[in-house]
Amino acid sequence: MPKEASFLASSIGKKIVMAVTGIILVGFVVGHMAGNLQLYLPAHGGEHPLDAYGRFLRTMLHGAGIWIARGTLLAAALLHVWAAVGLTRMNMAARPVPYQQTAPQASTLFSRTMRISGFVVLAFIVFHLLHLTLGKVGPFEHGKVFQNVVQGFQNPGISGFYILAMVCLFGHLRHGVWSMLQTLGLSHPRYNGLRDRLALLVALVVVLANISFPLAVLAGFVKL
Amino acid sequence: MSHDMNLTLQVWRQKDAKSEGAFQTLQAQGISPDMSFLEMLDVVNEGIIKEGKDPIAFDHDCREGICGTCSMVINGRPHGPKERTTACQLHMRSFKDGDAIAIEPWRAKAFPVQKDLVVDRGAFDRIIAAGGFITAPTGTAQDANCLPIPKENADLAMDAAACIGCGACVAACPNASAMLFVSAKVSHLGLLPQGQPERMIRVRDMVAQMDAEEFGTCTNHGECEASCPKGVSLENIARMNRDYLKAKVVERPPVASSGGF
Amino acid sequence: MELKSNIPSGPIEQKWDKHRFDMKLVNPANKRKYKVLVVGSGLAGASAAASLGELGYQVECFCYQDSPRRAHSIAAQGGINAAKNYRNDGDSIRRLFYDTVKGGDFRAREANVYRLAQVSVNIIDQCVAQGVPFAREYGGLLDNRSFGGAQVSRTFYAKGQTGQQLLLGAYQALERQIGLGQVKMHTRHEMQELIIIDGKARGIVTRDMVTGEIESHFADAVCLATGGYGNTFYLATYAKGCNGTAIWRAYKKGAAFGNPCYTQIHPTCIPVTGDHQSKLTLMSESLRNDGRVWVPKKAEDCGKKPSEIREEDRDYYLERKYPSFGNLAPRDISSRAAKQVCDEGRGVGPGGRGVYLDFADAIGRLGKAKIEEKYGNLFEMYERITDENPYEKPMRIYPAVHYTMGGLWVDYNLMSTIPGLFVLGEANFSDHGANRLGASALMQGLADGYFVIPYTIGNYLAAHKPDKLDASHPEAKAAEEAVRSRVSRLLGVNGKETPTHFHRELGKLMWEYCGMARNEAGLKKALQLIPELRERFWKEVRVVGSGSELNQSLELAGRVADFLELGELMCLDALERRESCGGHFREEWQTEDGEAQRDDEHFAHVAAWEYTGEGKAPIRHVESLEFENVHLATRSYK
């Protein structure tokens, strides 16, 4: 009998890391999307709600809050990627000789492209941070969140990349959310239908809302 | 009763584990729709032998869908196109005259090809040996009816126990993962009261062996369930994940079992 | 050769207890010094190997499949008997004993059968403890059904996969011992020879079916649990790999062969569809609990759709001939009845070789859902094979070879006439006499492996010093040589016909002359045709490839070569048994209404054949059977 592998080295262990970090990441994306909806609110008192929101984020718990959040997110993302890479390695090694012909029955385009969609989302996050947090892309004024967003999205190139990234995010969540539940053992014949619908719902809402922002700006519906 | 058909086969030929393999094109003539897929291969092999050439080696035994020996990927699907049907129970009426049929062995690092379509599935036995049992040495048993078991559990256990160990789940999984097979045994024994004492050690040790055999991991594609001839359900995988989480995170590592975390 | 049955003295209820006390024990500390080879990993082999491993013996186990879990026991569908009397319907050890002796048409050894009935109860306990998911009732207690002509409900089952679940239980226990290093498993290894040293069985020679390597394995005792030899008939419900090789080698090394002619023909199998047919599939007999068997009264109706044949034009012949047992009449009887009506030209389906098994009434009575719950997977299997829906159209069934009651002769301790060679399960001449009742083979296999051999082998070993042997031993060398020359001989023929061709030919002969009904003329004919066929085989067979690789046509050729000899002995035994009993029906011995007619005066005995050399006639020895507890009576199921 082999000396049993440690939790993190084991296949299921990695999967569970994937799922738990997945929850955090999904949670963030949903919340973040909701926060960003303030883009559509009118400015009042000279300041746009989004700017106020940004200030609130930066100042909550005397400024500690955001660092806690950032820490958690970063850790989650790193662990998530670490696990993803580990699993991907194992899976590629597990079938050295490929099939000449395959006829997928149950797997989906999304389930088969998790690695790609995930990777694009990763690239997106990097770009996105450079863009709206660090302001290394295009015009940027610290604290002027609304203005930064709108000016950014007025650039079709930037908007285009956002939209592409969101399409990938859709695929990632569409499979990821139900996969996550299955991985955590949340399965019961009575509710399994729900799992799938939940995944679809989350993916649709997040992505449609996120895509609407650049489109709204390009359409001139949201302007400075 | 429709009449005979002629088919073109693309079959994987490989002399032994060490040699390189390649596809060979063969003709199957005068095939009756009432033949099973393996009987079709018998006919082809009879022809090959008469020519003094090497017949196609393929695994089979019971030919009634229960022993789990037959194992071949037919047109990209383990056990072929018919749901819930092993290759030996697949009948030629599922094909039509002139069809081209590609036949490949199970492909997984843990299932090395021994010849043509014959693979070594010893990894499954080693996983069972690692923990896929209830320790009940002969003679130790109490009266069978001392232990009532809710019918529902008994039936669920039976559904999981219906696994024939064919390996189609591994063959079908894009990651060559053995999760469905392993979870079927973990569920069968874990659903029964007799299985409780070893439940946590069992899942721990079986998963450890599964990983040691270098199967892939499960990213929930669901192909395994779709090509399982016995309809073993994905619910078993969820159940195993649950048990594993409990075993590794919640349970204190038993003194008996090595390692832990 | 003398046949010492070694039946313990005393009243039948106490024989086994007394014997267990009288037998010598091996000191626990010494057990690990003894090695036992178990050939076969079916119910008998796996349960034996696991139990012996648990006891502390060094065990090596062999099977020809790629995993011990695939042994043919896996295919058993119907169930396993046990005298638990959970139904309170009057069952008891004595009744199971009585039913088995009577069912076997008074050709079994009383003491063995009684022991079988006694341990049947422990088997169910053992299997449940292992986690075998037997069918249960809502109360959570075990369910039973009545099966194979029994009037009490004593059959335990797991869906339609009883054999599979029982075997997995034994297999898991075996794998546990393998994991613990107590048992060494050799898969894809075929036994080709038995090694005898100083008159005792001391080892076997195997061929590694992947590398072709031929090697010897030594031990202090050898157990053969290699199953039945029904594939002699080519078309049978057996797995393709089932073979007589192991027992045939043992026979040729001096183990007596008991009642080779006793074959069971199962009444409910799916009929043959054409020459391409490679095997026959059984439809569990449990179907007869709810299905009604019939054929048209008039031969001219046979062409019609069953739905078009009016009730009064149907002949429910089993219900007509056997009012009290009806559709549940024992296998040999139902099979012969089916043959009769087909011979009368009233058979249905291709070639007129089939009868209907009709569920219309049951579906009307219990509803489709209930029937589906009971037989769903069997109905599916039937539809998969025949493309016909048995919920709408009656099944077509026909008898097929299913079990061999004959096998190597063993004494009460399951030891053959070769000291140290034990034979378990279907491979021995068994406790079923001339006919096996449904659900009793699983029982016997597990009884032998779990509850008999662990005691009796200890008794044998206790009297022998463990000692090591090595491959350089002349006997081993000779045995290995025999295997090698045999392989090269097969490869050397280089004829023009495939091994399967000869197997089919033999099957036709056996089915025609040594099948459901036999007669002197036919058997004599077969005894002349089979040697001719064998001769042609050795002149014209074509085996391609080499001996040093995975070579399936070589494997098959070797098995066919043995069937070609075994088949002859079966016919010879059938000829010499001048009576009808159970599965052995001699047309010359039947009552005016066509029932089997035993001749207890001359044939209440076991025939055990001794091999005397190539081309020489074997000697027929007899072990007479005493019936002190069940009175010899004509078996009547009317």
Ligand SMILES: Cc1cc2nc3c(=O)[nH]c(=O)nc-3n(C[C@H](O)[C@H](O)[C@H](O)COP(=O)(O)OP(=O)(O)OC[C@H]3O[C@@H](n4cnc5c(N)ncnc54)[C@H](O)[C@@H]3O)c2cc1C
């Ligand atoms: C379709 C079918 C249905 C049945 N249904 C029932 C039922 O419902 N109830 C019932 O009681 N009985 C039933 N029977 C009968 C019963 O299943 C068998 O008699 C019993 O399982 C035999 O078990 P065994 O262990 O003796 O042999 P098997 O299970 O046949 O095992 C034989 C073992 O020997 C090995 N072996 C054989 N030859 C060699 C060799 N040369 N070298 C090495 N290894 C070898 C094989 O690999 C295998 O492991 C059924 C039989 C069939 C065919």
Ligand code: HEM
């Ligand atoms: C089109 C949709 C999106 C818009 C309009 C948007 C907008 C913004 C804005 C304005 C900020 C800066 C907030 C501030 O600095 O106060 C920000 C930060 C961030 N966004 Fe987005 N975002 C979008 C989608 C996403 C997505 C899909 C992800 C993750 C997959 C994401 C991850 C982040 C992260 C990690 C930060 C940094 C938070 C911090 O630590 O300050 N965003 N986003």
Ligand code: HEM
């Ligand atoms: C940063 C780069 C990322 C990569 C490389 C990546 C990759 C992967 C991979 C390979 C999987 C496993 C596939 C599966 O289990 O079905 C996965 C699962 C998942 N990912 Fe990502 N992902 C990334 C980012 C994200 C982000 C930003 C989110 C959230 C918005 C996310 C949410 C999920 C979820 C919920 C799962 C399912 C977990 C599970 O199956 O148990 N991932 N990811």
Ligand code: SF4
């Ligand atoms: S789970 Fe299904 S596919 Fe996998 S081995 Fe078992 S029976 Fe075969």
Ligand code: F3S
């Ligand atoms: S197909 Fe593979 S990925 Fe998981 S769900 Fe089945 S094992």
Ligand code: FES
């Ligand atoms: S040969 Fe037994 S399952 Fe196919």
